[in-house]
Amino acid sequence: MTAITNNVASTSLLATMNPATTAAASASATQDRFMKLLVTQMKNQDPLNPLDNAQVTSQLAQLSTVSGIDKMNTTLESMITSQQSGQAVQAAGMIGHGVLAPGNQLALASNTSIFGVDLAAPAEKVMVTVKDVNGVAVHTMDLGAKDAGTLALTWDGIKDDGSKAADGAYTFSVAASAGSTSVSATALGFGQVSSVSTSATGVKLNVTNLGAIGMTDVRQIL
DSSP: OOSEETTEEOHHHHHHHSOTTOSSOOHHHHHHHHHHHHHHHHHTOOTTSOOOHHHHHHHHHHHHHHHHHHHHHHHHHHHHHHHHHHHHHHHHTTTTOEEEEEOOEEEEBTTBEEEEEEESSOEEEEEEEEEOTTSOEEEEEEEEEEOSEEEEEEEOSBOTTSOBOOSEEEEEEEEEEETTEEEOEEEEEEEEEEEEEEETTEEEEEETTTEEEEGGGOOEEO
16 A cells, blocks of 8 residues: 555655654664565556556655754753753752742741842832741841842841740741832741752752752852
């Protein structure tokens, strides 16, 4: 049975080139199947309507296209694997270091806490509000005017009323503005990189207080 009629690939040809049971066939296996199909097709062609050069060239062009895509996929997979390996090595060097990354968690211990703010643009006024586990504001910080970028901050645990806050978990929010216009400000939590893990989604840093974060989430290493 002819696989190509009037230069149109039949379903049998497409099924052979794209088997449903295989996600990515190797280039050599693809070429072998194609050549077997082509030889069988030529042996069983209609003597009154034989394949012409244009039809053969069209089939060979399809083979070249499929093989090229297969080789490109293999190359890309190799590049991704190599990139992830490089990122894992780089990430491993961060174990034990403190980082600032998006998050509004704040841990107070021994009168010390570290957190941060990331400003998308210069601001004339930056206010930080620290809240306890019940969401009640216990301390406010007026940072004044700040340039765009990442700011590392600390809080000694002293509340606005002068009393000492208990060690534990707190949250904080940030509000920034330039005149009457608000400025985008991202709250940054602090944590220490404890380990590195890899998965289908890439390399992740496991950070205390922040959980698993990506390498690109790190705004500052302390």
